[in-house]
Amino acid sequence: MSHTTKENFIKAKLFTRFDELYAPVLPRIKATVMQQQQIITDTFYAELSKDEAAAKIVAGRVDQLKATHKAWMEELFNGDYGDDYFDRRYKIGEIHVKAKIEPYYVEVVTSYLRRAFADALIEEGAEAIQASLAILDLDAMIIIGAYHEDRMRRMSEVTGMNQKLLETLMSFG
Numbered sequence: 001m002s003h004t005t006k007e008n009f010i011k012a013k014l015f016t017r018f019d020e021l022y023a024p025v026l027p028r029i030k031a032t033v034m035q036q037q038q039i040i041t042d043t044f045y046a047e048l049s050k051d052e053a054a055a056k057i058v059a060g061r062v063d064q065l066k067a068t069h070k071a072w073m074e075e076l077f078n079g080d081y082g083d084d085y086f087d088r089r090y091k092i093g094e095i096h097v098k099a100k101i102e103p104y105y106v107e108v109v110t111s112y113l114r115r116a117f118a119d120a121l122i123e124e125g126a127e128a129i130q131a132s133l134a135i136l137d138l139d140a141m142i143i144i145g146a147y148h149e150d151r152m153r154r155m156s157e158v159t160g161m162n163q164k165l166l167e168t169l170m171s172f173g
């Protein structure tokens with residue numbers, strides 16, 4: 001694993017004052033969101049399955065994926081967003097990379113989750129919705145980071161260029 005995604009995760013948490021503003025709110029709203037978990041998860045896979053290519057990817061294992069999606073949601077609201085959290089979430093990203101799932105799909109289903117969380121938390125007020133979106137966006141950033149790092153790794157293999165050098169060449173700094 002390169003360190004880029006982890007560095008970005010840490011920077012993004014500082015930028016949004018995540019640990020101070022949002023992390024403490026998430027366990028308080030967990031019960032409310034989890035009341036809607038089953039419908040959110042069912043709709044997540046129903047939406048995904050409307051796309052022919054995505055439907056093929058999840059075919060035959062939707063029940064198992066629904067169980068891991070529930071565990072993923074539980075952890076989202078656990079209140080602990082340190083190194084272990086990052087490592088587990090990054091592994092989820094790597095699993096999607098290995099399964100060759102286009103990142104486009106991750107973006108569109110994350111968009112669905114944003115709307116679903118806002119709906120589930122509407123009665124809890126703005127702070128609750130903001131906290132749920134803040135952690136969801138950090139998770140999406142980690143998954144997309146795993147795709148980015150995989151691309152850099154593959155480009156490094158093909159060109160023979162050092163990965164750090166490639167990162168530097170592609171950065172704006």
Ligand code: HEM
Pocket residue numbers: 048054057058065068069072092095096099101105106109110113
């Ligand atoms: C925000 C978006 C997503 C989240 C949070 C999510 C969550 C997860 C989690 C928690 C796992 C289990 C990882 C493990 O075994 O530890 C998983 C696996 C999987 N997900 Fe997703 N997922 C997302 C998007 C997608 C999309 C868009 C697809 C398909 C188009 C997909 C298809 C799969 C498949 C096929 C696996 C099993 C991979 C394998 O074991 O080889 N996921 N996902």
